Amino acid sequence: MTTRWIATGLCHDLPNGVVMAGRWHDTELAVWRSASGKLAAWKDRCPHRGMRLSHGFVRGETLSCIYHGWVYGTDGGCKHIPAHPSLVPPKAIRAEAFSCVALDGVLWLAPADVSEAPPRLGGLRPVRSLSLTCGLAALMAAESALAGKDILRGSVTFGGHAVEICLLVQPKPDGITLHALCGASADLVAVSRWLEALRFKAEEKVAE
Amino acid sequence: MIRLYDYVLSASCYKVRLMASLVGLKLEHEAVDFHPGLEHKSAAFRQMNPAGTLPVLMDGDLILTESTAMLVYLARMSGPEWLGPDTPQALAQVQQWLAFSGRLAASLGRARLHDMLLYPGDIDALRRDGHDALRELEAALTERRFAGRDWLVGDAPSIADIACFPNVALSQDGGVVLDDYPAIRLWSLSIRSLDRFVEMPGIHRLHELRPAPVEV
Incomplete structure (x- = not known):
């Protein structure tokens, strides 16, 4: 079964009160956490003038568009329009929501009607996200120890130790983004540097 | 009073304005018609700065023409804690980032000048070099975060952070997206959250740090 969930980031990169840009295949999203930690993901387009909501800002339990300050609650509904302070915004004005879940340190996205739960990655430690300008084929060619399609797993040896590695693959138009996790006892700095080297090798495969 | 020959849209000039504000120093601003007037290339301006570049900082007989040197000067004058920890490692690391900020200017900064003010240049190469520099910065900041640190050097913000911040924050003007x-x-949010942070066109302050305006 192929899952409709795609990892868009790691939880430690989205603290409370912050908004960031996310992506589900070709759909750009604004992913944000309210001050109290409520998570939401919407199409990255303000219903008013189409500005990217990921350029906006979080104040309390609301996300404001940076362009004209339209304020949206965590349910996606517009709560306030600064230019018309006494108007109660019509219910039709709402951001288009996706499903967004934080699980095992990973931020997962899926269309709103998704029924299954995101994959579990228990016992692993989130490391970092990094983007590559090459595709999956070049990545697989660069590291034979990894197997899988959307979720690559394998045991990689560096610095004399075998380290369990899990890479969540997020497609993007000009390459892929990897969200990396590792075995609980691995050294984060060493894994991060291994990822840099892996990216270098994978991108070089394309240049060859 | 310290005088800054200044252009509002310049990342390097902003670097100095930001530093001055963070250490609580008031500067006298002398606006230079960088674009379209090319005043910084005039004979009169070149008498002061033969390189014909902005910013220029003048304090009595002292004339500085490199923005990173200006950061050192302002910090040493009014906020020595901004120089970073006084250890051989930290001093060298700060120098490393001050030099690195020159690479940001030569890539992201040039891409921005190309897109905004029609400067010549190979835009694809400039953006590629910009991403290379951003990858380096991202890797370094990632390792800093593993160690529980928010800043490039030491436990507190320093001139290293301020030197690198402007061209990174303005990179979208040159078509380089930070997503x-x-x-x-x-890191950028941490810098913009600093007390006495000042904005410039293209780098807005964090509206969420203040309560929503009350409507009348």
Whole structure:
């Protein structure tokens, strides 16, 4: 079964009160956490003038568009329009929501009607996200120890130790983004540097 | 009073304005018609700065023409804690980032000048070099975060952070998007959250730090 969930980031990169840009295949999203930690993901387009909501800002339990300050609650509904302070915004004005879940340190996205739960990655430690300008084929060619399609797993040896590695693959138009996790006892700095080297090798495969 | 020959849209001039504000120093601003007037290339301006570049900082007989040197001067004058920890490692690391900020200017900064003010240049190469520099910065900040640190050197913000911040924050003006750099995003939020942070066109302050305006 192929899952409709795609990892868009790691939880430690989205603290409370912050908004960031996310992506589900070709759909750009604004992913944000309210001050109290409520998570939401919407199409990255303000219903008013189409500005990217990921350029906006979080104040309390609301996300404001940076362009004209339209304020949206965590349910996606517009709560306030600064230019018309006494108007109660019509219910039709709402951001288009996706499903967004934080699980095992990973931020997962899926269309709103998704029924299954995101994959579990228990016992692993989130490391970092990094983007590559090459595709999956070049990545697989660069590291034979990894197997899988959307979720690559394998045991990689560096610095004399075998380290369990899990890479969540997020497609993007000009390459892929990897969200990396590792075995609980691995050294984060060493894994991060291994990822840099892996990216270098994978991108070089394309240049060859 | 310290005088800054200044251009509002310049990342390097902003670097100095930001530093001055953070250490609580008031500067006298002398606006230079950088674009379209090319005043910084005039004979009169070149008498002061033969390189014909902005910013220029003048304090009595002292004339500085490199923005990183200006950061050192302002910090040493009014906020020595901004120089970073006084250890051989930290001093060298700060120098490393001050030099690195020159690479940001030569890539992201040039891409921005190309797109905004029609400067000549190979835009694809400039953007590629910009991403290379951003990857380096992202890797360094990621390792800093593993160690529980938010800043490039030491436990507190320093001139290293201020030197690198402007061209990174303005990179979208040159067509370089920061979506793929989560550690840089959080670092940028930390800088913009600093007390006495000042904005410039293209780098707005964090509206969420203040309560919503009350409507009348």
